[in-house]
Amino acid sequence: MAMSEAEKVASGSGGLRRALHWLATHKGITIGGGLIGIIVLMAIFAPLFTSADPYSQDLLSTMLEPSWEHPFGTDDNGRDIFARVLYGARISLLEVVLSVGLAVIVGVPLGILSGMTGRYVDQAIMWCMDILFAFPGIVLAILIVSVLGTSLVNLLIAIAIFSVPVYARLSRNLTLGLKAMDYVEAAISLGVSRHRIMTHYILRNAIGPIIVQSTLTAGTVILSAASLSFLGLGAQPPLPEWGAMMSDGRNYLGLNIYMSLFPGLAIMVTVLGFNILGDGLRDLLDPRK
Amino acid sequence: MKAYILKKLLALPLILIGVSMLIFVAIRALPGDPARMMAGPEATQEAVDNMRTRLGLDRSIAEQYGQFAYGAVRGDLGTSIKSKLPVVDEIAERMPFTLGLAITAYLLAIAIGVPAGMIGAIYRHGWPDQAVMLLAIAGASIANFWLALMAMNTFSVSLGWLPLLGATSWKSFILPAITLAVLPMAVIARMTRSSMIEVLARDYIRTARAKGVAPGSIYWSHALRNALIPIVTIVGLNFGSLIGGAVVTESVFNWPGIGRLLVDSVRYRDYPIIQGVTLVAVTGVVVMNFLAEMAIAALNPKIRFD
Numbered sequence: 001m002a003m004s005e006a007e008k009v010a011s012g013s014g015g016l017r018r019a020l021h022w023l024a025t026h027k028g029i030t031i032g033g034g035l036i037g038i039i040v041l042m043a044i045f046a047p048l049f050t051s052a053d054p055y056s057q058d059l060l061s062t063m064l065e066p067s068w069e070h071p072f073g074t075d076d077n078g079r080d081i082f083a084r085v086l087y088g089a090r091i092s093l094l095e096v097v098l099s100v101g102l103a104v105i106v107g108v109p110l111g112i113l114s115g116m117t118g119r120y121v122d123q124a125i126m127w128c129m130d131i132l133f134a135f136p137g138i139v140l141a142i143l144i145v146s147v148l149g150t151s152l153v154n155l156l157i158a159i160a161i162f163s164v165p166v167y168a169r170l171s172r173n174l175t176l177g178l179k180a181m182d183y184v185e186a187a188i189s190l191g192v193s194r195h196r197i198m199t200h201y202i203l204r205n206a207i208g209p210i211i212v213q214s215t216l217t218a219g220t221v222i223l224s225a226a227s228l229s230f231l232g233l234g235a236q237p238p239l240p241e242w243g244a245m246m247s248d249g250r251n252y253l254g255l256n257i258y259m260s261l262f263p264g265l266a267i268m269v270t271v272l273g274f275n276i277l278g279d280g281l282r283d284l285l286d287p288r289k
Numbered sequence: 290m291k292a293y294i295l296k297k298l299l300a301l302p303l304i305l306i307g308v309s310m311l312i313f314v315a316i317r318a319l320p321g322d323p324a325r326m327m328a329g330p331e332a333t334q335e336a337v338d339n340m341r342t343r344l345g346l347d348r349s350i351a352e353q354y355g356q357f358a359y360g361a362v363r364g365d366l367g368t369s370i371k372s373k374l375p376v377v378d379e380i381a382e383r384m385p386f387t388l389g390l391a392i393t394a395y396l397l398a399i400a401i402g403v404p405a406g407m408i409g410a411i412y413r414h415g416w417p418d419q420a421v422m423l424l425a426i427a428g429a430s431i432a433n434f435w436l437a438l439m440a441m442n443t444f445s446v447s448l449g450w451l452p453l454l455g456a457t458s459w460k461s462f463i464l465p466a467i468t469l470a471v472l473p474m475a476v477i478a479r480m481t482r483s484s485m486i487e488v489l490a491r492d493y494i495r496t497a498r499a500k501g502v503a504p505g506s507i508y509w510s511h512a513l514r515n516a517l518i519p520i521v522t523i524v525g526l527n528f529g530s531l532i533g534g535a536v537v538t539e540s541v542f543n544w545p546g547i548g549r550l551l552v553d554s555v556r557y558r559d560y561p562i563i564q565g566v567t568l569v570a571v572t573g574v575v576v577m578n579f580l581a582e583m584a585i586a587a588l589n590p591k592i593r594f595d
């Protein structure tokens with residue numbers, strides 16, 4: 001680059017230019033954030049993008065090729081695939097919010113508690129986390145779903161459970177690092193309460209890495225939920241969940257590829273968005289760079 | 290070093306005990322009466338009670354766990370409800386298919402992922418690097434069963450080149466192995482790239498270059514050897530996600546491995562199979578992770594997992 005950072009800012013015409021420059025130098029956040037932003041908007045305002053109802057069946061127009069009327073074609077029940085993919089985004093984003101939210105709510109306090117108390121409490125919590133972590137995520141989810149019963153909500157609980165150890169370990173490590181910082185030691189010696197240290201001194205400074213991890217987990221959540229719904233262990237028909245849609249499409253290979261093609265593309269674009277955004281955020285927060 | 294290995298070795302049975310307890314408790318929480326399921330739908334109350342005594346379900350939960358753990362250690366995981374065969378036999382029959390698929394997929398992932406990562410590192414910031422990185426991040430974002438469906442549609446249904454389902458010949462391996470290899474391939478390519486970049490910046494590489502060592506020799510023997518540690522880490526520590534991927538892949542391709550056995554047994558509520566397959570899979574993952582940690586500790590004394 002010909003101009004240095006300072007020159008560019010000095011010659012720039014204020015905030016907009018600086019913002020554009022920032023976005024241009026943080027490509028991951030721009031591209032990933034842009035993708036996710038578009039998907040979130042399309043999910044929220046789905047009715048503005050299609051007039052078709054994702055559930056209404058039309059047995060006179062089944063398995064149609066893509067056309068102006070049905071951009072992604074129709075499925076075996078004559079439902080508009082574009083509408084189903086679009087409304088499916090709502091389900092996938094909800095999966096992310098609920099599963100990641102639950103995992104964070106359970107995992108982060110456990111990790112901070114573990115890091116702050118140490119000794120037996122620490123060992124007991126980490127033993128439990130190691131046990132959960134030993135399971136391949138999908139296998140643990142299958143075990144939990146077979147106990148709770150197959151439904152989307154139970155699937156999300158299962159995914160949250162196998163994500164808990166990730167957040168517990170992360171927050172424990174962050175806590176151990178922060179606990180050794182001067183300002184925390186000072187607060188402890190000044191007699192600030194334990195609870196306040198955990199919330200105000202540790203948690204606040206751990207939020208950045210937790211957000212990065214959440215963004216990276218989001219992709220895993222969507223892929224796991226889709227995989228299990230595809231296997232018939234999650235979202236049930238007629239919900240337009242992307243994995244469940246492909247489970248239908250699987251029966252029509254060679255006859256109608258669109259039933260499988262488009263939900264899979266939707267998964268790829270969404271997960272790609274979260275992964276690129278997560279990588280970008282990690283680079284931004286990584287003090288080594 | 291010895292203390293580290295000992296600590297890890299002692300932790301191993303503790304984890305396995307915890308895992309077996311979790312599986313045991315989860316299975317006991319399953320809805321329905323296992324004794325009635327085992328005895329069959331037309332069984333009399335007396336037959337159900339007999340079955341309950343035979344299964345040991347009339348004893349305390351601690352006793353039951355003891356019985357289960359003792360059996361598991363001796364290689365007895367109970368009897369399948371559906372097939373009435375010993376669970377161990379059911380698993381042993383399918384295990385070669387799962388292992389064969391997993392090993393093929395890993396070899397494929399390494400054979401492509403390592404050179405791809407090296408190309409990325411060598412042409413850093415150039416177009417080959419960007420192409421590799423793009424493919425790697427896309428590979429980590431694809432639902433593997435979607436890829437499977439697309440490949441089946443193209444190569445099995447439309448072109449008729451490859452068998453659609455099952456394990457009938459060596460050709461049956463191609464699509465499932467590729468499907469399963471995509472994620473580890475992406476991860477290995479990324480890890481190889483970043484560790485190669487780090488290694489290529491070191492002094493001894495500059496010395497080798499200055500001495501006039503051929504670039505090929507620098508990349509393959511000097512640099513790759515040192516970049517291997519992260520690759521071993523990834524291969525060993527990601528064994529669990531490979532097993533998870535195998536569950537899905539096997540189900541798509543009707544592959545006669547333990548992954549499909551697990552998914553099918555959820556449908557039939559065949560709880561001894563769910564219990565057995567889960568225990569075997571997790572034990573495999575725990576042991577693989579342990580071996581990976583040992584290999585890493587042996588390769589690089591600076592790394593300790595704490």
